[in-house]
Amino acid sequence: MITGDNEKTAAAVQKASGVSRYIANCLPENKAMEIQKMNQAYGHVAMCGDGINDTPALAQASVGIAMGAGMMLH
Numbered sequence: 001m002i003t004g005d006n007e008k009t010a011a012a013v014q015k016a017s018g019v020s021r022y023i024a025n026c027l028p029e030n031k032a033m034e035i036q037k038m039n040q041a042y043g044h045v046a047m048c049g050d051g052i053n054d055t056p057a058l059a060q061a062s063v064g065i066a067m068g069a070g071m072m073l074h
Contacts, residue, residue, distance in 0.1 A: 001013065001014065001017075001019045001021070001022040001023070002023045002026050002031050002034050002057070003023070003024055003026060004025065004026055004027065004028070004031075005024060006024060006025060007024045007025065009024070010022045010023075010024035011024075028053035028057070029056065031047075031054065032057040032060045034057075035057045035060040036060050039060065039062065044062040044063070045060075045062055046061055046063040046064075046065065047060070047063070048066075048067065049064070049066055050066075050067045
């Protein structure tokens with residue numbers, strides 16, 4: 001998981017979701033770079049983004065999923 005959220009929030013999401021690792025406090029321009037690294041390491045990477053600032057990272061992913069405006073997850 002790559003997120004712009006802070007460390008505490010990212011750790012809580014990791015615990016609740018079971019993701020194996022995360023990168024917190026990641027700026028949008030760094031997300032694209034991290035996706036490139038993951039593509040090289042794993043071959044295929046999916047990216048789910050919720051804002052226009054995620055466009056560069058979505059473009060780097062093998063599969064890009066853009067959530068619509070006003071999405072609220074509970």
